[in-house]
Amino acid sequence: MRPALLLGWVFALLLACLFGALGAWQYGRGVAKTAFLEAWDSALEAPPETLLPWRRAEVVERPQPVTGRIDALDGGRWLLLDNARRGSEVGLRAYFIASVGDDRGLLVDAGWLPFDRARGLPDMPPLPRQEPADGLLVPWPGQGIALGESGFAAAGQPTLLLRLERERLAADAGVDLVDGLLRLAPRDGAAFARDLDALPNTLPAEKHFGYALQWWGLAFATLVVATVLTLRRRPR
Template identity: 40%
Template sequence: MKPALRRALLWVVALGLCLAFVRAGLWQSGRAAEKEALLGDSARVLAERQPKPLADALAAMPAWVAVEGAFEAIPALRLDNQRRGPQVGVQVYRAFRLDDGPRLWVDIGWRPLPADRRVPDEAPMPAAPMRLEGLLVPPPSAGLALGPAASVLPDGGRLALRLEPAVLREAGEALDGAVLRLDPATALGHERDLDLLANTLSPDKHRGYALQWFGFAAGLLLLSLFLQFRRRP
């Protein structure tokens, strides 16, 4: 291969890698901005705690809602690999039938897993009609889709690695674009809070990764220029 052609091919490869690095950095920067906006919106909503009608809340999540209905006798849905400090556990979701018809998955809190990772059974929820308040949000980000999204547990419930729409539907036909993060003041369920970025990267982490990708692009470009223009003996 002629030297000129070889250099041209190396430049194509180098510029392609630089472009990929820049795109990764831009994606990380975009995620940082999205999460900052989400945190700002949720802080405002939590400060006001003014319930919105469900239809309006679905169009403007995160939103504070108050819903009336009753829990259904459907096995619990658990989201795996949820951390609190050094402990790993599951986030537990229960099906709540609204008075006006739709079913909504309610996040009733986090439970630690024992050393053998056996998922604890869930006690039945109260069957009486009740009013619930909490933060209506999209389901947790699915992340990388590696392997099956969910498996069936001995009690008939599902253990999910990610809350894809299909998982929410299969666990119990319900609104698949939203879950209710139950108000921690409600005397139901398990340990919980309203932190929207638990088990995910913070905006600062995303910015740090963005700088790394931009640094890779700049370093590769500078190295390519150095190799191109260095004096040969």
């Protein structure tokens, strides 16, 4: 085989392997999200456990229905996650840290609210006291690629966040944060819009499977093109 042809095939095989690996990664993401959705649906139908007193030391790995009441951490603040979607709208998702005893805290998703950047951060209500804790304990959400670092406002003041970085939130609050968060269920009279959608701001499993097929199709097409070019170069 001529050196140029050999080099072309090495490049084609490397490219096909890359496309195949990306397809396998997307397929794995789809499988994981399918399993997560099944666990989520099961949690919505399961009887809730009492949230407090807190006895869970483990990482929250799957949705768990809970009930009870919680208090915001003394000296805490509202944590407002920027660029949070609710349907077609983009706004803020409001979080606070609840005290769960023994210098431990639990991040609580209190719901979504609109955000007009021209007017600055919205006026926030007092932090919840004896808030109904009906909802789901869920794993800590993935944060994607860090494109900037969140800064904290003065103590007790609402803070706009770009990411939910558990270590930084724990250091700001002065507590050990549980590796998971509480999504509060919809309730009449709640300060913010709530839902228990399983995958807010993320792609559904079907999208990942579709992307996997596209990457595998590119891998197959690369090999087909390399084969056709090889056959055309054969001496007659």
